[in-house]
Amino acid sequence: MIYEKYIRVLYLDLTTKKIRIEHRKDLYSYLGGVGVASKLLEENLKPELDPMDPQQPVIFAIGAASTIFPVVTKTVAMFWSPLTGELGESYAGGRMAMTLFLAGYDAIVITGSSSKPTYITISRNNVEFKDARAFWGLSCDEVGRVVREREPGGGKRSIIRIGPAGENLVSYACVCVDTYRHFGRLGLGAVLGSKKLKAISIVGDRDLPIKNFKDYFKVYQEIYNKVTDTSIMSKYHDAGTPVNIEPLNAAGGLPTKNLRQNVFEHGDKISGETFAHKNLVRKMACTGCPVGCIHIGQFRREFDKGHEYEAVSVSYDYELLFALGSFLGIKSSDEVLQLIEVVEKLGLDAMSTGVVLGWATEALAKNLITLEQTLVPLAFGNTQAYITAIEYIAYKKNEFYSILAQGAEKASEIYGGKEFAMTFGKNEMPGYHTGYGSVIGPTVGARHSHLCNGGYSIDQSMKEFDKEKLVEKLFKEEKERCMLNSLIICLFARKVYDRETILAALNSIDYNLTNEDLDAIGERIYKTKLRIKKMMGYDGKNVRFPKRLFETPSMSGQLDEKVAYELLDMYNKKVEEMMAKEDA
Amino acid sequence: MPKVLKAEGMNKCIGCFTCMLACAGVNHRNHSISKSAIKVRTSGGLQGKFVSVVCLACKDERACAEACPSGALEKRPGGGVILKKEKCIGCRKCESACIVGAVHFDEDENKPIICKHCGVCAKFCPHECLEMEETANDL
Numbered sequence: 001m002i003y004e005k006y007i008r009v010l011y012l013d014l015t016t017k018k019i020r021i022e023h024r025k026d027l028y029s030y031l032g033g034v035g036v037a038s039k040l041l042e043e044n045l046k047p048e049l050d051p052m053d054p055q056q057p058v059i060f061a062i063g064a065a066s067t068i069f070p071v072v073t074k075t076v077a078m079f080w081s082p083l084t085g086e087l088g089e090s091y092a093g094g095r096m097a098m099t100l101f102l103a104g105y106d107a108i109v110i111t112g113s114s115s116k117p118t119y120i121t122i123s124r125n126n127v128e129f130k131d132a133r134a135f136w137g138l139s140c141d142e143v144g145r146v147v148r149e150r151e152p153g154g155g156k157r158s159i160i161r162i163g164p165a166g167e168n169l170v171s172y173a174c175v176c177v178d179t180y181r182h183f184g185r186l187g188l189g190a191v192l193g194s195k196k197l198k199a200i201s202i203v204g205d206r207d208l209p210i211k212n213f214k215d216y217f218k219v220y221q222e223i224y225n226k227v228t229d230t231s232i233m234s235k236y237h238d239a240g241t242p243v244n245i246e247p248l249n250a251a252g253g254l255p256t257k258n259l260r261q262n263v264f265e266h267g268d269k270i271s272g273e274t275f276a277h278k279n280l281v282r283k284m285a286c287t288g289c290p291v292g293c294i295h296i297g298q299f300r301r302e303f304d305k306g307h308e309y310e311a312v313s314v315s316y317d318y319e320l321l322f323a324l325g326s327f328l329g330i331k332s333s334d335e336v337l338q339l340i341e342v343v344e345k346l347g348l349d350a351m352s353t354g355v356v357l358g359w360a361t362e363a364l365a366k367n368l369i370t371l372e373q374t375l376v377p378l379a380f381g382n383t384q385a386y387i388t389a390i391e392y393i394a395y396k397k398n399e400f401y402s403i404l405a406q407g408a409e410k411a412s413e414i415y416g417g418k419e420f421a422m423t424f425g426k427n428e429m430p431g432y433h434t435g436y437g438s439v440i441g442p443t444v445g446a447r448h449s450h451l452c453n454g455g456y457s458i459d460q461s462m463k464e465f466d467k468e469k470l471v472e473k474l475f476k477e478e479k480e481r482c483m484l485n486s487l488i489i490c491l492f493a494r495k496v497y498d499r500e501t502i503l504a505a506l507n508s509i510d511y512n513l514t515n516e517d518l519d520a521i522g523e524r525i526y527k528t529k530l531r532i533k534k535m536m537g538y539d540g541k542n543v544r545f546p547k548r549l550f551e552t553p554s555m556s557g558q559l560d561e562k563v564a565y566e567l568l569d570m571y572n573k574k575v576e577e578m579m580a581k582e583d584a
Numbered sequence: 585m586p587k588v589l590k591a592e593g594m595n596k597c598i599g600c601f602t603c604m605l606a607c608a609g610v611n612h613r614n615h616s617i618s619k620s621a622i623k624v625r626t627s628g629g630l631q632g633k634f635v636s637v638v639c640l641a642c643k644d645e646r647a648c649a650e651a652c653p654s655g656a657l658e659k660r661p662g663g664g665v666i667l668k669k670e671k672c673i674g675c676r677k678c679e680s681a682c683i684v685g686a687v688h689f690d691e692d693e694n695k696p697i698i699c700k701h702c703g704v705c706a707k708f709c710p711h712e713c714l715e716m717e718e719t720a721n722d723l
């Protein structure tokens with residue numbers, strides 16, 4: 001809790017509908033965000049029970065500097081992932097961090113399961129469990145609208161919710177936050193679905209005096225100027241993250257058609273420039289971020305004969321254009337937006353959905369599965385077939401789609417085609433085939449995301465490939481991001497928030513930290529995550545690389561499987577050394 | 585010449601709320617956007633447009649000041665009013681008198697939140713939605 005030496009935790013039990021609040025001084029050394037959430041997950045996890053057991057916890061946490069410094073906008077969610085069977089960790093922006101901050105909670109621990117669909121309202125002086133039976137079955141946008149109209153607090157409110165995919169326990173169902181942001185990855189939507197929790201509405205409006213105004217505002221202004229007056233952040237606002245499609249495609253690092261190709265011949269039709277030119281209608285921001293990277297694209301749909309049209313708007317980003325674009329061979333921006341719309345409404349993770357469909361498309365072509373199972377002729381570029389298939393996944397239309405709803409790893413275990421089921425640690429791949437960093441990074445990353453350690457980025461900045469250097473950089477960055485995610489900054493601003501800036505910011509709001517403290521916090525958090533993974537049965541040696549990674553050349557040329565395993569061993573050794581060491 | 589705040593570029597708003605954080609911080613030494621004299625909100629959820637609710641700097645006749653029974657709202661040169669806190673009794677008559685809803689009320693302090701057209705929000709607007717405009721002194 002800002003200006004206090006404790007973390008204020010709200011515990012919610014959905015079974016008993018009881019709440020309690022604890023002031024945890026012992027969590028203070030974990031700073032906030034992912035540090036606090038990891039510790040709370042570790043102590044509330046029930047390793048002897050199933051990941052989707054009602055008793056399993058879901059943790060939400062804001063960071064030590066949430067909302068009150070520019071671009072410090074994220075909330076973290078931690079849980080037991082139904083997709084990978086191990087560490088679930090996901091981040092969302094929007095208004096959520098501000099509302100939790102101004103409702104007066106650093107973290108929320110949700111356990112238990114409601115017998116009937118419910119939604120929760122949270123404010124500084126009340127928490128209520130409410131009837132959501134009529135909401136069950138509603139799409140993400142519809143449930144957002146009805147809660148918005150029912151609950152007070154417009155402008156100071158955040159509404160998080162699940163769609164039909166979460167209700168139906170699809171392993172990669174997402175949670176929608178404030179219409180355009182998401183806890184996308186690793187299936188938090190399914191975990192909330194298993195608890196019959198359809199939505200949470202949070203209102204933040206407490207009185208919170210600034211303690212050292214002069215110090216605080218000086219640092220605030222410096223950061224604000226760095227964000228708005230320099231070029232560090234401009235690409236995120238201009239064409240946004242999709243600007244990466246073009247250079248990655250040109251360099252041969254854009255996974256295309258289930259990574260049968262590293263270059264998309266129609267890349268120009270789904271590039272950031274093309275979207276900006278044809279579809280972009282608006283840009284938006286998370287609370288407290290003067291950048292505004294959220295890009296809203298619009299397409300026109302003819303819903304009936306006689307010139308009957310509607311305009312549909314959805315948010316788009318690089319990873320979505322990869323997963324629901326190049327990876328599926330979709331060759332127009334309008335069609336990509338159509339796929340995004342379906343994924344949004346149903347409440348699925350866009351990345352996993354695209355990559356799962358990439359596997360299914362190739363499996364059908366190779367006759368590992370049949371048209372009787374897929375029901376629609378999945379083929380690269382066939383948008384209509386994909387739209388229907390996405391609906392079938394969300395509703396688990398038949399046995400095949402029920403299995404597909406468990407991810408590409410599971411589907412390939414049952415039907416074959418593991419060599420082209422593009423997953424890292426059972427999590428579907430991100431949009432980078434840049435080199436060994438993009439292979440090892442998400443494999444060793446605590447939550448198997450490209451954002452754990454930015455391996456894809458190391459590939460692009462490292463002048464000459466060096467095994468030692470790559471492993472060292474990944475390891476260092478993983479720890480650094482544990483620290484950054486305890487604040488919780490948006491990782492787009494990682495170049496703004498260098499160590500000096502972080503220390504100035506935190507110490508202006510009453511912390512008293514040194515650079516060494518930040519090192520120790522990062523390592524402490526990483527070790528906590530690794531302990532949780534072990535409890536969940538994860539073994540860093542027991543991982544696989546899909547063969548396809550070594551067949552299709554990467555941006556750095558052809559990759560060698562042997563080298564990948566060598567790098568994996570090197571990384572695992574570093575982890576073992578760290579775990580054997582006493583806490584700093 | 586006096587200046588007043590004009591929110592004429594709200595079509596460019598990205599909804600970052602920095603204006604509110606800056607106003608609450610500078611004018612009320614508070615982290616809470618509830619303390620801000622300018623309110624940015626969406627009309628009809630996030631798919632709707634961003635709008636700002638802030639003092640329009642009425643000239644000549646100020647309904648809020650007319651409604652104040654204790655003379656706590658004094659005419660500000662160029663438009664709008666200045667709150668004299670020591671004279672305010674917290675009756676909320678100014679709040680209902682403002683027909684654009686720009687007088688917000690601070691429940692903790694039991695005083696209205698009155699925009700003083702200082703320009704901090706405009707300074708921290710990254711998108712030129714808010715600007716300070718010179719205007720004739722109407723007093």
